[in-house]
Amino acid sequence: MAEPARAKPKPTPETQHFWDGTRAGELRLQRCDDCAHVYFPPRPFCPSCGCRKVSVFKASGKAKLYSYVINHRPAAPGFTPPYAIAVVELDEGPRMMSNILDCPQTPEALELDMKLEVAFEQLDDAITLPQFRPAKG
Amino acid sequence: MRRNQVAVVGAAETTELGIIPHMSQLQLHADAALNAMADCGLKPSDIDGVATAVETPQQIAHYLGITPSWVDGTSVGGCSFMLHVRHAAAAIEAGLCKTVLITHAESGKSMIGKQPRSTPADSLNGQFEAPFGVYGPPSMFPIPVLRYMKTHGITHEQIAMVAVVQREWAAKNPRATMKKPITVEDVLNSKMIAYPFRILQCCLVTDGGGALILTSAERAKDFPTKPVYILGTGESVETPMVSQMQTFDSSRAFRTAGPTAFREAGIAHKDVDHLMIYDAFAHLPLYGLGDLGFMPHEETGPFIAAGHTRPGGKLPLNTNGGGLSYMHSGMYGMYALQESVRQMRGIAPAQVPGAKISVCHGVGGMFAASGTIIFTNET
Numbered sequence: 001m002a003e004p005a006r007a008k009p010k011p012t013p014e015t016q017h018f019w020d021g022t023r024a025g026e027l028r029l030q031r032c033d034d035c036a037h038v039y040f041p042p043r044p045f046c047p048s049c050g051c052r053k054v055s056v057f058k059a060s061g062k063a064k065l066y067s068y069v070i071n072h073r074p075a076a077p078g079f080t081p082p083y084a085i086a087v088v089e090l091d092e093g094p095r096m097m098s099n100i101l102d103c104p105q106t107p108e109a110l111e112l113d114m115k116l117e118v119a120f121e122q123l124d125d126a127i128t129l130p131q132f133r134p135a136k137g
Numbered sequence: 138m139r140r141n142q143v144a145v146v147g148a149a150e151t152t153e154l155g156i157i158p159h160m161s162q163l164q165l166h167a168d169a170a171l172n173a174m175a176d177c178g179l180k181p182s183d184i185d186g187v188a189t190a191v192e193t194p195q196q197i198a199h200y201l202g203i204t205p206s207w208v209d210g211t212s213v214g215g216c217s218f219m220l221h222v223r224h225a226a227a228a229i230e231a232g233l234c235k236t237v238l239i240t241h242a243e244s245g246k247s248m249i250g251k252q253p254r255s256t257p258a259d260s261l262n263g264q265f266e267a268p269f270g271v272y273g274p275p276s277m278f279p280i281p282v283l284r285y286m287k288t289h290g291i292t293h294e295q296i297a298m299v300a301v302v303q304r305e306w307a308a309k310n311p312r313a314t315m316k317k318p319i320t321v322e323d324v325l326n327s328k329m330i331a332y333p334f335r336i337l338q339c340c341l342v343t344d345g346g347g348a349l350i351l352t353s354a355e356r357a358k359d360f361p362t363k364p365v366y367i368l369g370t371g372e373s374v375e376t377p378m379v380s381q382m383q384t385f386d387s388s389r390a391f392r393t394a395g396p397t398a399f400r401e402a403g404i405a406h407k408d409v410d411h412l413m414i415y416d417a418f419a420h421l422p423l424y425g426l427g428d429l430g431f432m433p434h435e436e437t438g439p440f441i442a443a444g445h446t447r448p449g450g451k452l453p454l455n456t457n458g459g460g461l462s463y464m465h466s467g468m469y470g471m472y473a474l475q476e477s478v479r480q481m482r483g484i485a486p487a488q489v490p491g492a493k494i495s496v497c498h499g500v501g502g503m504f505a506a507s508g509t510i511i512f513t514n515e516t
Contacts, residue, residue: 009264041265067284070332076272087380097269097380
């Protein structure tokens with residue numbers, strides 16, 4: 001039996017723009033045209049006011065580390081433990097799950113509120129994941 | 138909902154708890170249900186309402202030979218049974234049915250007749266959480282805890298004490314899976330699962346089940362068991378994605394369900410004699426104490442570390458040993474309810490002397506859902 005493969009996202013009509021964005025090297029968020037609320041995950045209406053008029057925009061890619069675990073066991077298929085599973089808070093407000101690249105996966109190196117920047121990890125031709133790494137400078 | 142209009146008259150767990158490889162999940166439901174019916178002298182033909190989670194009400198009704206005129210298949214994770222109690226109480230009070238059976242069972246360890254949980258790749262969880270290496274509750278449920286600790290000044294040692302204290306309760310309970318005393322050092326040196334949590338801060342994985350039977354308070358007087366009345370109830374859901382919780386230093390679902398139940402019951406926190414807070418992982422009692430309004434979150438860790446929730450303490454908490462030491466089949470809420478009922482009947486292995494009010498608070502998913510039931514043995 002083949003090794004189980006790493007979990008890979010399958011876009012829906014409502015999320016396709018997000019995955020098109022990561023493939024193009026952009027982190028795309030949505031903003032309500034009516035109340036200006038910025039939100040994630042993607043959907044074609046504002047979860048704050050219910051307005052259907054929303055716009056997609058390119059986020060700054062700046063974030064900070066909100067919280068995390070360092071997973072030891074059991075490890076997900078395709079991951080080598082220990083690895084951090086983090087939630088980052090984007091400068092624009094929304095939070096998203098991420099791994100922390102280019103950083104020791106230790107409590108000492110992973111300091112809450114540390115500054116992060118987006119990095120893109122290509123899984124295949126269709127899917128590129130948004131990831132984060134410590135901000136340079 | 139009006140207070141004390143509905144009572145639990147039947148309550149039982151499966152005959153065995155722990156590792157039960159000779160029974161399917163469906164039969165575990167039936168074993169618990171038959172035990173609960175025997176507890177209060179009823180037959181399947183006496184039941185006209187059925188509620189269950191994961192398995193469907195039709196599955197349970199058919200297997201047990203029940204013809205229900207009311208069903209509830211609410212399935213929001215481990216606190217589903219708290220929501221069933223709330224919905225059943227409302228249904229009985231509204232006259233939709235007279236006698237409700239609520240069942241839970243899970244072949245969590247042996248996996249007999251149980252579908253593995255899965256996350257579709259095109260779901261929101263499948264797109265925005267699964268690709269980052271989450272793999273089962275231990276990799277997800279503790280994600281908020283480092284933020285909770287930083288915001289509220291809670292220490293690793295204080296959270297380790299949750300496991301230590303619950304093991305003290307478990308030692309008094311012959312049916313508890315883990316009874317050997319442990320220390321804070323034992324907890325902090327045990328096998329790392331997902332930093333900051335180690336194995337002694339994660340729930341057990343076992344097989345078992347439980348069932349409750351509810352009827353009107355008026356009819357409850359005719360049953361052989363001591364009635365346990367429903368004094369207050371609350372419920373809520375937040376998000377299926379732990380990453381999308383409103384904040385990590387508190388649970389919105391807890392803050393909605395808990396205070397709703399307290400308002401409905403018309404009681405103050407000082408009136409609470411006994412407390413159950415679903416502990417799939419060691420941080421949950423801290424969130425519960427804070428979000429249910431027992432104390433500010435900053436005081437939850439010191440409160441537990443000071444021993445106030447241990448045997449003989451002023452707020453007995455998780456007196457069966459909890460999901461950490463008693464048992465955890467995957468959806469533990471039913472066992473928390475069973476312990477509250479035992480405490481209100483006065484028959485718990487670690488009985489709180491003279492307890493009159495018990496608060497039972499559950500969580501579903503990774504802070505995704507919540508249900509709170511307040512019981513009393515007085516009218």
